[in-house]
Amino acid sequence: MSTRQQAGAVVVHGGAGASREHEDGCVLAARRALAQLEANGDALDAAIAAVTALEDDGRFNAGSGSVLCLDGATVEMDASIMDTRGRLGAVACLQDVKNPVLLARAIADTPHWMLAGEGAQRFARAIGLPASPPLSERQRANHRKLLGRMAGSVPVMPGIDNSLFARTWNYKTPLELPQGSACDTVGAVVRGADGHFAVACSTGGSAPSLLGRVGDSPIVGCGFYAGPDGAVAATGIGEHIVRHLLARTVYGWIADGMPLAQALQRGVDLFGPDIDVGLIAVSRSEAASCSNRDMPQARMMQR
Ligand code: ASP
Numbered sequence: 338m339s340t341r342q343q344a345g346a347v348v349v350h351g352g353a354g355a356s357r358e359h360e361d362g363c364v365l366a367a368r369r370a371l372a373q374l375e376a377n378g379d380a381l382d383a384a385i386a387a388v389t390a391l392e393d394d395g396r397f398n399a400g401s402g403s404v405l406c407l408d409g410a411t412v413e414m415d416a417s418i419m420d421t422r423g424r425l426g427a428v429a430c431l432q433d434v435k436n437p438v439l440l441a442r443a444i445a446d447t448p449h450w451m452l453a454g455e456g457a458q459r460f461a462r463a464i465g466l467p468a469s470p471p472l473s474e475r476q477r478a479n480h481r482k483l484l485g486r487m488a489g490s491v492p493v494m495p496g497i498d499n500s501l502f503a504r505t506w507n508y509k510t511p512l513e514l515p516q517g518s519a520c521d522t523v524g525a526v527v528r529g530a531d532g533h534f535a536v537a538c539s540t541g542g543s544a545p546s547l548l549g550r551v552g553d554s555p556i557v558g559c560g561f562y563a564g565p566d567g568a569v570a571a572t573g574i575g576e577h578i579v580r581h582l583l584a585r586t587v588y589g590w591i592a593d594g595m596p597l598a599q600a601l602q603r604g605v606d607l608f609g610p611d612i613d614v615g616l617i618a619v620s621r622s623e624a625a626s627c628s629n630r631d632m633p634q635a636r637m638m639q640r
Contacts, residue, residue: 345639352521353615367635380529384537387525403541420535427555524570558585573614601627
C-alpha cells in the first residue's frame with residue numbers, strides 16, 4: 338500500500354509473519370500515535386505511544402507478548418527509538434521490564450545511546466519503570482509449539498540446522514526437546530506536520546534463540562533509521578537483516594528520490610523467499626509498507 342500525503346502520517350506494523358487477525362491492535366496503536374501527534378506534534382512521542390500500545394497488547398512479540406527464550410523461562414527484549422531532533426536510544430537483552438521502548442527513550446537522555454542486559458534493567462528500576470507482568474498462557478503455548486517444530490527436520494530458522502541450537506546451548510538448564518521461528522516484532526514510523534521524522538521498535542527477539550542473542554531491532558541502520566528524508570522500520574529475521582544494513586539502505590534509496598513503494602519492495606527483494614522480512618516507512622510525501630509475509634499493519638494520516 339502507498340499513499341501521497343504531506344500532513345502528519347503514522348505507519349505501524351505487528352511483525353512480518355504475524356497473523357493479520359491481530360490487525361485491530363495495530364489500528365488501536367496508530368490511533369494512539371495520531372492522538373499523541375495532535376496533542377503535542379512530536380513525532381517521536383507519537384511513535385512511542387504506538388509501540389507502547391503494541392507492547393501492552395499481549396498478542397505481538399514485544400513487551401507483554403514476547404517470545405520465551407529456548408529455556409522456556411527467560412524473556413530477553415530489544416527496543417530502539419530515533420528521530421530527526423537527534424534523539425537516539427536503544428536497549429538490548431533486557432529482562433523484566435514491561436515497556437522496553439520507554440527505556441530506549443530514557444537511554445537517549447543519558448550519555449550513551451545503548452544499554453544492555455543487567456545494567457539496562459538496573460537503569461529501568463532506577464527511573465521507576467514497571468517490571469514485566471507474569472508469563473501468559475499464550476507465551477507458554479507458543480513456546481511448546483516451537484519446541485515441537487524444533488524436534489522436526491524442517492529448519493525453524495532458515496538456513497540453520499535445528500541441532501545447532503543444542504550444540505551451542507548456553508543456558509544453565511538443559512534443553513528439553515520432545516522426541517522430533519517466531520518473528521513478529523512491532524514498530525512505528527511517524528512524520529510530524531512540522532517535517533520531523535521518528536521511528537520506534539520493540540521485540541522479544543526471534544525464537545529459537547540462544548541466551549544473549551541480539552537481532553536487528555536495537556541496531557541503528559539495521560532495524561530502524563530516521564533522517565531528514567524519512568523514517569524506516571524493519572521486521573523479520575535479524576541475522577539476515579543486519580547483513581544488509583536494511584533500514585539505512587532503504588532510507589538511502591528514499592533520500593535519492595525513489596518512490597516509497599518501490600524502495601520498500603527493493604528492500605524486501607534483497608531476501609530469499611524463505612526469509613521473513615517486512616518494512617514500513619514514511620517519506621516527505623508518502624507512507625507505505627511492504628512484506629513477503631502476512632504483516633498486521635495500520636496507516637493513518639493527520640487531517
Ligand atoms: N527482527 C526481529 C529480530 O530478529 C524479529 C522480528 O522482526 O520479528 O529480533
